Amino acid sequence: MEPVSLTAAAIATLVITKAFEKTGEIISEKAWNEGEKLLVLLKRKEPSTAKVIEQAKTQPLDYNQAYLVGQQVEEAAKKDAEIAQAVEAVANEAQPQLTNTIIENWQGINIKGGTNTISGNTFNFG
Incomplete structure (x- = not known):
């Protein structure tokens, strides 16, 4: 199973809204x-989106x-080459890390922190 592919605009939107910083x-x-x-x-060229x-x-x-918001960023990138280039730059920097994180989350191995608290348990099967 392949991880979900994200468009450059979607990746850029996730990064600039700092969605990952919160998690x-x-x-x-x-x-x-x-x-x-x-x-x-975007503040200069698409103030409402910004x-x-x-x-x-x-x-x-x-x-x-x-x-x-992702759609707005994508539309702005289609209309303006400078925005498109900036969106691609963000996506190129974030893509490899996002792909690894998505795969780790999918596999259930992306556990950060925490300690093992299971000890001395007895399981009885009748």
């Missing part, structure tokens, strides 16, 4: 920096809202 996922500093560059560009993204940093979006 403790590891995204490289370069990906965060590229995301900030994209946000500055405003929603800024709000998402403090108040997380639900799935439908996040999807709509």
Whole structure:
């Protein structure tokens, strides 16, 4: 089974809304920096989209809202080559890490922290 493939715009949206920061996922500093560059560009060229993204940093979006923001970023990238290039830069930095995290989560091995608290249990099967 292959992990879900995400569009560049979807990846960029996840990074610039800092969705992974809240869940403790590891995204490289370069990906965060590229995301900030994209946000500055969106503020200049697509202020309404940038405003929603800024709000998402403090108040997380639900799935439908996040999807709509991703669509707005994708549309902006289709209209403007500079935005498209910035979206690709974010996606290229974040993609390898996201793929590994998705695979680890799918396999159930992405457990961070915690300790083993099972001890001295007896199982009786009748």
